[in-house]
Every structure is written in C-alpha cells, then in structure tokens.
Amino acid sequence: MNQELISEIEAEIGKITEIQLMPEQGCTSRVHRLDTTENSYIVKSSFKDKYRSWLNSEAKVLKDHRYKKALVPIYHAFIEEEEASHLIMSYVDGISLTTALKQAGSLSEKKKLIRSFGEFLNQFHESEAVTSETGSDWLDNQLTIARSYVESGQAEGDLKLLEEIISTKPHPVQQTMIHGDCTTDNVLVVNGKVELFIDVAGMTIGDPRYDEALAIRKFIGKHGFLEAFYQGYTRSRISKSEYEYFEEGLYMFF
Numbered sequence: 001m002n003q004e005l006i007s008e009i010e011a012e013i014g015k016i017t018e019i020q021l022m023p024e025q026g027c028t029s030r031v032h033r034l035d036t037t038e039n040s041y042i043v044k045s046s047f048k049d050k051y052r053s054w055l056n057s058e059a060k061v062l063k064d065h066r067y068k069k070a071l072v073p074i075y076h077a078f079i080e081e082e083e084a085s086h087l088i089m090s091y092v093d094g095i096s097l098t099t100a101l102k103q104a105g106s107l108s109e110k111k112k113l114i115r116s117f118g119e120f121l122n123q124f125h126e127s128e129a130v131t132s133e134t135g136s137d138w139l140d141n142q143l144t145i146a147r148s149y150v151e152s153g154q155a156e157g158d159l160k161l162l163e164e165i166i167s168t169k170p171h172p173v174q175q176t177m178i179h180g181d182c183t184t185d186n187v188l189v190v191n192g193k194v195e196l197f198i199d200v201a202g203m204t205i206g207d208p209r210y211d212e213a214l215a216i217r218k219f220i221g222k223h224g225f226l227e228a229f230y231q232g233y234t235r236s237r238i239s240k241s242e243y244e245y246f247e248e249g250l251y252m253f254f
Helices: 003-013 049-063 097-103 107-126 138-151 159-167 208-216 223-232 240-247
Strands: 016-021 030-036 040-046 075-080 085-090 176-178 187-190 193-197 204-206
Touching (some): 003 016, 097 187, 107 208, 138 159, 176 208
Antiparallel strands (some): 075 085, 176 204
16 A cells, blocks of 8 residues: 555544455455554455446445445445555454355354355345335346456356356346345354355345355255255245356356
8 A cells, every 4th residue: 555545544534553464355356454543444455447346336335325234344435546446444353254164163163154144145135125226127237247248358258158148047036135246255254153245346136046046156065064054044945057047157257
C-alpha cells in the first residue's frame, strides 16, 4: 500500500496502527487486515478490470440496505485509484470453511462443520427475498454475461459449452436470495459454526440450485459429508443433472 492510499483509508477509518497481509488470499484480489486504536478492518484490493468490476458489485451489495438481513461484513468505504480498487469492510475473527475442515481433528468435527454450512445456507434461502432490481430471470442474465466473457476471452468455458447449457436450461424453480459463489472458501466459521458470507459480489435474487451445487462440490463422492450437508440443508436436494448443469456448466464461465 502506498502512502497516498493509506491516507485515504485513514480518512475513512482513523489512524492505522498495523497492516497485515491476510494468510488466506483469493485469486481475484489481495486482502489486508488493518488495525486502528478502535477497531479492525479488511481492505480488499483488485487490479484487473474484470475483478475490479466484481469488487464494485460487492461494495454495492454491502451498501444496499436490502441485504442487511444477510450475514455479511459491514461496509465502510470504496476507493478507486487509476490502477486498482479497494473495498473497506469490517473484520470478523473467523476462518474459511475450507481451512476449518483442514484443521478439524476428527471426522465427526468435519461433519458438524458441514452440517452447520447446510443449516446456514438453508436459513438464507428460506429468508424473505429482497426485491429484484430488474425483475428479470437470473439464469438468462447469467448466460448473457457468460457469452460476453467468452467473447472477450475471460472464461474457462468455451462457446460449445455455452451453447449446450443455453439449450439445456433446467426447469425453472422459485428464485430466492442467493450468494452467487457459495463455495467453502466463501463462508466464515466463527466459534465452530458457519456464520458469515464473504465475497458477496454475486448476491442477488437467483436460482438457489446454483448455490447448492457450489456448496456441495467438495462433498461429492464423500457420502458421509454429503449427508451431513443435507442434514442441515433440508429445503431441497439437487439432482445429478442439475448439479452437472450448474457446477460443471454455468460455473465454468464465472
């Protein structure tokens, strides 16, 4: 962080006493913890245009009063420089579910964490949905964005796969609040339970099967783990074809 940026951040949160690069880093941003005499904060910084756009979307979600019932970090500020964008939000003393599962000392502890994840997501999907800004179908919109990513060379999926998932759209279900990238990396464990969403750029009204597919992707083939998840997530169970459509199809573009 350069001094000019530090000064801008201090104007928002007060005098910084310590800056730490966080041990868990994603592929789209760089994350620092900032301590002041009063509080601790997270600064998430992105540098590529695509990821800066996602960070801007995340800032808008955190600012939007419609999402206040969701368990997400508290928004403090968004700073844009010529070469980077920076989102300042509250710090929560937790670890990702991915890390918690690696650190778990027993199989029963892992299953308890996974069940907690299922319960957390179930509660979120069952919560009262906010009003959609556009009123449009989420999946149709995602497919349009996916095409733009393919045409600009910003997706792992190719045009052939895109055309396939456009032609094999699953039967629609009732849209709910969704996280939009609901992997074990993007929920925080606090005191042994999943309690917070992070990386919420995709949070909106959408197809809950997308969240469900991404949530269980690391549990497929591990019967005990998958059953632990569904002990907590009781509202539905995604089919094999639905899982393949969302996790092995649509997710390849995002």
